Amino acid sequence: MCSRLFRxxxxxxxxxxxxxxPSTPSAGQASRNRPTIAGCPSVSAKFHPCALAKAKDxxxxxxxxxxxxxxxxxxxxLAMGFQNIEDFPGDSAPGGFGPAITVIVDPADGKxxxxxxxxxxxxxxxxxxxxxxxxxxxxxxxxxxxNFRTRQITQSGNLISIVNEAGGHIYxxxxxxxxxxxxxxxxxxxxxxIGHWDGNTLVIETTNLNGRWWxxxxxxxxxxxxxxxxxxxxxxxxxLHYQATMEDPKVYSRPWTIVFPLERxxxxxxxxxxxxxxxxxxxxxxxxxxxxxxxxGPRFPQ
Amino acid sequence: xxxxxxxxxxxxxxxxxxYGQRTGDGKPDLSGxxxxxxxxxxxxxxxNAQKGVPAGQGVVEGNELPYTTAAAAKKKANFDHRxxxxxxxxxxxxxxxxxxxxxxxFQIVQTPAQVTILYEYAHTxxxxxxxxxxxxxxxxxxMGDSRGRWDGDxxxxxxxxxxxxxxxxxxxxxxxxxxxxxxxxxxxxxxHLNYEATIEDPKVFVHPWKMSMILNRHKEKNFRxxxxxxxxx
Numbered sequence: 001m002c003s004r005l006f007r008x009x010x011x012x013x014x015x016x017x018x019x020x021x022p023s024t025p026s027a028g029q030a031s032r033n034r035p036t037i038a039g040c041p042s043v044s045a046k047f048h049p050c051a052l053a054k055a056k057d058x059x060x061x062x063x064x065x066x067x068x069x070x071x072x073x074x075x076x077x078l079a080m081g082f083q084n085i086e087d088f089p090g091d092s093a094p095g096g097f098g099p100a101i102t103v104i105v106d107p108a109d110g111k112x113x114x115x116x117x118x119x120x121x122x123x124x125x126x127x128x129x130x131x132x133x134x135x136x137x138x139x140x141x142x143x144x145x146x147n148f149r150t151r152q153i154t155q156s157g158n159l160i161s162i163v164n165e166a167g168g169h170i171y172x173x174x175x176x177x178x179x180x181x182x183x184x185x186x187x188x189x190x191x192x193x194i195g196h197w198d199g200n201t202l203v204i205e206t207t208n209l210n211g212r213w214w215x216x217x218x219x220x221x222x223x224x225x226x227x228x229x230x231x232x233x234x235x236x237x238x239x240l241h242y243q244a245t246m247e248d249p250k251v252y253s254r255p256w257t258i259v260f261p262l263e264r265x266x267x268x269x270x271x272x273x274x275x276x277x278x279x280x281x282x283x284x285x286x287x288x289x290x291x292x293x294x295x296x297g298p299r300f301p302q
Numbered sequence: 303x304x305x306x307x308x309x310x311x312x313x314x315x316x317x318x319x320x321y322g323q324r325t326g327d328g329k330p331d332l333s334g335x336x337x338x339x340x341x342x343x344x345x346x347x348x349x350n351a352q353k354g355v356p357a358g359q360g361v362v363e364g365n366e367l368p369y370t371t372a373a374a375a376k377k378k379a380n381f382d383h384r385x386x387x388x389x390x391x392x393x394x395x396x397x398x399x400x401x402x403x404x405x406x407x408f409q410i411v412q413t414p415a416q417v418t419i420l421y422e423y424a425h426t427x428x429x430x431x432x433x434x435x436x437x438x439x440x441x442x443x444x445m446g447d448s449r450g451r452w453d454g455d456x457x458x459x460x461x462x463x464x465x466x467x468x469x470x471x472x473x474x475x476x477x478x479x480x481x482x483x484x485x486x487x488x489x490x491x492x493x494h495l496n497y498e499a500t501i502e503d504p505k506v507f508v509h510p511w512k513m514s515m516i517l518n519r520h521k522e523k524n525f526r527x528x529x530x531x532x533x534x535x
Contacts, residue, residue: 064326071413136533137531137534138425138531152418154411154413154416154418156333156411156412156413157333159411161411161418161420163418163420163427163429169395169424169425169426169427170425171420171425171427173409173411173420173526173527175526179524180524182526186528188528188529189529189531189534190425190529192526212534269434271429271431272429274443274444274445276394276395276443276444278393278394278533279394279395279444279467
């Protein structure tokens with residue numbers, strides 16, 4: 001329900017003629033105004049080196065098999081559901097989200113290193129197309145990790161599951177058993193995730209993505225050639241340094257990296273609740289009224 | 303004596319069911335990827351083949367469903383209009399127990415406090431919270447509120463708080479928001495789970511009834527859930 005409201009807000013940001021229901025602040029929104037998270041500045045570019053330095057001195061709790069224990073339910077306070085992964089002056093959506101500050105730490109200018117045609121495609125995306133997330137389609141990766149409300153990490157045997165509360169039932173299973181990626185025929189919304197430990201850092205490589213989702217509400221996109229390499233490192237007992245590097249030689253001139261913190265939900269007995277989305281969702285009709293079309297992926301230059 | 307020793311040495315080579323099949327807290331380990339091998343998705347009762355529908359022996363104990371008179375009439379109307387009226391045709395979340403016997407695999411991720419069931423169909427998720435009471439008040443959830451406990455070596459899941467918008471199958475068998483499902487998952491051997499669901503719904507059925515079936519473990523090398531994002535097609 002909550003995230004449907006957020007989608008309504010996103011809708012309003014684009015289709016300004018539609019009326020909007022006022023939002024109640026999310027946990028993420030409230031923490032947006034905090035100057036520090038885990039003792040580090042709450043801006044990605046500064047959080048990144050500070051948190052990694054702290055992680056070096058932190059001995060994480062461990063699972064019975066000795067691997068770091070990342071289990072828990074996590075909020076993404078700085079990512080704000082990826083209203084915009086780049087800087088965005090002024091309100092990125094009505095309802096008081098405030099200006100977006102880029103989560104991109106490399107390149108240093110905080111911009112996605114698109115090829116020129118791809119930058120034009122991104123501009124066209126927000127003019128012409130509906131954010132697939134607003135149609136209740138899966139977030140893809142890394143948007144899953146930035147999405148509103150919570151994601152639960154569970155470590156069990158040779159896999160790690162990541163299950164989201166919002167977004168209309170989405171999850172990923174990360175296989176830790178050394179298996180190879182799926183064959184190239186497979187194109188999945190949430191991709192094929194294979195993980196391993198690099199010291200105390202969980203490294204997840206995701207391929208076989210379908211290139212039909214956006215990173216954010218503002219049209220930032222990838223193709224089905226995308227490879228995402230995520231690194232999750234405990235900074236302290238309740239904070240994860242989350243990093244994702246995107247490589248897509250069809251769309252970007254070089255790899256690029258985002259960083260933001262994940263914070264543990266410490267509320268005792270917190271449970272993820274059901275969020276149906278497509279079931280009874282009427283946002284898409286509003287988009288069609290606004291002249292927007294469903295997004296089916298990038299159009300490559302001839 | 304010699305015969306006894308021979309018998310004992312033979313026993314030592316029998317596959318030991320309890321060894322290695324338990325979690326750290328001593329419970330049966332249900333982790334893995336499972337799928338039914340039956341036709342309940344089309345019709346939970348005995349049914350003959352039709353074009354595109356395989357014949358199948360039903361999964362309902364005694365085969366007949368104890369509908370009230372009014373509910374029996376609604377079931378018939380559902381069946382007559384099943385192609386368009388079935389919530390599955392709109393890609394809605396399919397409810398419980400229907401999600402269990404849809405023709406897609408699902409994965410159980412088990413921890414002592416929570417058993418999470420991830421279904422390939424539409425990324426459906428069920429969080430089974432262990433040893434905690436149902437949430438207060440009536441919720442109207444597609445997949446219900448699931449609370450688990452162990453009855454010996456059986457995982458028992460009590461599911462309430464449903465809406466009235468899901469069916470049991472493609473043949474129009476249905477329930478109301480008074481639905482109460484009790485599921486029982488019991489390992490028969492390392493690769494087979496016995497699944498039972500007791501259905502109680504006083505608005506639709508005159509007495510509770512039960513269905514049961516076998517869940518088979520996927521043992522193919524590197525088998526994993528893929529995706530069936532129903533409404534993306």
